[in-house]
Amino acid sequence: MSAKITIGLHTSTQKALHIRDSGNGLACGCTCFGCKEPLIANQGKKKDWHFSHHSDSDCSGGLETALHKLAKEIIVESESMVFPKYEKLNYRNSTSEKPLKSFRPDVSAELEDGVQIYFEIFHRHKNTERKNTFYKTSKLKSVEIDMSGCPLNSRDSIKNFVLNVPKNKSIIYWEDELNTISKTSYKIDFKLISVLVLGLIALVSVIVNFTKSKKNKFIN
Numbered sequence: 001m002s003a004k005i006t007i008g009l010h011t012s013t014q015k016a017l018h019i020r021d022s023g024n025g026l027a028c029g030c031t032c033f034g035c036k037e038p039l040i041a042n043q044g045k046k047k048d049w050h051f052s053h054h055s056d057s058d059c060s061g062g063l064e065t066a067l068h069k070l071a072k073e074i075i076v077e078s079e080s081m082v083f084p085k086y087e088k089l090n091y092r093n094s095t096s097e098k099p100l101k102s103f104r105p106d107v108s109a110e111l112e113d114g115v116q117i118y119f120e121i122f123h124r125h126k127n128t129e130r131k132n133t134f135y136k137t138s139k140l141k142s143v144e145i146d147m148s149g150c151p152l153n154s155r156d157s158i159k160n161f162v163l164n165v166p167k168n169k170s171i172i173y174w175e176d177e178l179n180t181i182s183k184t185s186y187k188i189d190f191k192l193i194s195v196l197v198l199g200l201i202a203l204v205s206v207i208v209n210f211t212k213s214k215k216n217k218f219i220n
């Protein structure tokens with residue numbers, strides 16, 4: 001049996017709406033992402049809250065489309081994300097489906113240093129190789145987010161999965177290997193220099209104390 005439908009398309013706002021945030025019954029005002037038919041919100045006490053089709057249907061609710069849409073909305077509404085290797089980074093001016101050459105990145109945004117970043121969301125079906133090659137050869141900072149394994153029980157749990165979990169993300173392109181290496185060696189050099197400086201300070205203070213104590217002995 002397929003997973004229960006927990007996300008519908010709210011007709012008046014055209015946004016993805018989680019069953020936890022919707023009205024009851026037909027008042028939810030949602031249609032199905034899969035077949036576009038009206039949905040009924042079932043918010044009873046016994047069963048887990050879920051949407052069902054108003055008419056008889058064997059449609060499974062278009063979970064993939066629904067999650068894709070909701071993930072895009074979450075990224076656009078937010079301003080930071082935890083990336084693998086790069087931890088939490090802030091971004092701004094995000095838009096979804098903005099044309100870029102012959103592609104439409106799921107979400108385009110700008111990092112704090114003004115560099116553009118692109119987000120691609122997938123659920124089972126990975127990004128096309130052509131798109132990934134485009135990001136790599138154009139040297140555009142880009143990241144893929146895998147929505148499979150996303151908990152579906154609330155909008156917050158989905159939001160947390162999209163923004164705060166690094167293991168479901170992989171970098172398509174970030175920067176050239178060379179840059180990474182030179183940055184790391186710069187870090188090591190900096191560490192080495194600070195260790196040397198601290199050592200020197202310690203040595204000088206030992207010498208000063210030693211001379212002082214010698215002087216004191218002499219006076220006594």
Ligand SMILES: [Zn+2]
Pocket residue numbers: 032033034035036037053057059060061062
């Ligand atoms: Zn449907």
